Amino acid sequence: MTGAPLIEVEDLRIDLDDGSRRVAAAEGISFRIDRGETFGLVGESGCGKSITALALIGLLRQPLSIGGGVIRFEGREIQHLSAARQRDLRGNRIAMIFQEPMTALNPVSPVGRQIAEMFVLHKGKSWREADRLAVEALASVRVPAPERRVKDYPHQLSGGMRQRVMIAIALACGPDLLIADEPTTALDVTVQAEIIELMRNLCAERGTAILMISHDLGLVANVCRRVAVMYAGRIVEERGSADIFRAPSHPYTRGLVASLPRLGSRAALGRTRLTEIAGVVPAITNFPDGCRFNPRCAQATDICRTTAPGADLLDPGGLVRCHHHA
């Protein structure tokens, strides 16, 4: 299996069927994630990052559907697999954790049971064995007194503890890919840092690749080796995360980096105004022609309004879709 990427997405298009017509909610999505790699997908709300993740695990539901392109997992195309085969991948090989640890756990079931269920479901363990493994799993996410905590119900745990349980459930079967969709948005900053650290360490230990989805460029760059920035359903820039901060290439990425508040910047630079990107993301049904960022872009010229930019390769490694990239 060496050489082939763990997951490879090629020219993926996701259609939104609003009854009368189909519009592309995301198109031309291509990226690859190697074994054990950390990859980030960043963008504003509604740019198509979450539906991309849903497409990977085969859970797009009406009115969304895959309109074209290929998704390969370990070299095998998975977008046309039967429901049963896809279910076998989910949870077992590809796991996912969610934004809302408050609602992602079943309120009437003890957390230990919910972890144990994964072993029963995917590994065919007996309940007795699974219950024992659940205690270990809870210990591995550094929940104190795990043998007592397994009997707790979700409402008895704090937000951070619940997200730890979610991670324990997601990593229970030793998946190859962990999709983290805004995993810490609902948590406060100190807990957020702990959870991210925990997730990163556990995945590094087990060689699990991470696909992290967030609107927080700083967080993603901190966790991931490579980052793709999405805007209005397209990937506009994909770079190593250090490069993207040092020398953002696409005007949108530059805008994002510039709009991050920096600690201590006031002392260094004096009182400065935080820059923002003018305007809002266009609606899916109303994407502009040409480069979709052109109405908000200061550098837009005529070609930007008529022709969608192709992917230009960047050095060292990475690509950008802009006619005027730096």
Next chain:
Amino acid sequence: MKLRANLIIGGALFALAIVVGLLAPWLAHTDPVLDANLLNAEEPPSWTWWFGTDDQGRDIYSRVVYGARVSLTVGIVSQLINSVIGVALGLSAGYWGGWWDDVVNSLTNLMLAIPSLIFALAIMAVLGPGLTSLLIALGLTNWSFTCRIARASALSLRSQGYVQAATVLGYGDLRIMITQLLPNMLGPIVVIGTLGMGSAVLSEAALSFLGLGVRPPFPSWGSMLSDARDQITTAPWLSVFPGLAIFLTVLGLNLLGDGLRDILDPQSRSRRT
């Protein structure tokens, strides 16, 4: 864990009814059917006849004790059948939606449109009178409320984060329904179930009255109540005691359902610990 009063009282009343039914041969003073003596007809309650006697001189106390067997069997078994049918249909309809939901919905509307007693009558007419056909008839005709509740719960639970999480974690449809949806809707289902047991006891009375339920002279609370209608002014004890038995059992079931609902909700459980 501190138990609530409604659970204790409800559980005690229901348990009492069950114990009385089980121990009927030992608790009864006389045989409920054979010991008829017209010389003792319509005796008011006394030390000899605790609950009085009916127009044929049978001991009301003994008949109430034996009647518990029929009434409880009908109440419990037929409501169990109803709950299973209602939950299976409603849960799957709410979760899957689509054409199956339409089918189940039409079926539910049909059941609600036809009075269930009339439907039960039709089934009884085909199956013939007797306890078994009574159980089947009542078990097939009162699931629409359970079905409605189950469907509504499934619809709202379907979009909950943990149900979606379960899908993402590779749970199959059946597993999601049983482990994620069912436990979360059990509260209302149990409450509806205990209420349904009460109404099944009453339906049995109506069908017995029409001669399609338990055949006389075997006693059931419902048929005793129906028989006592004519003598309600002259011998009120004929209707009071079976009525009291029904009342206490149904009350017990409702309190029990209430208490169970509290227990089944882990959030309210820990509030009290």
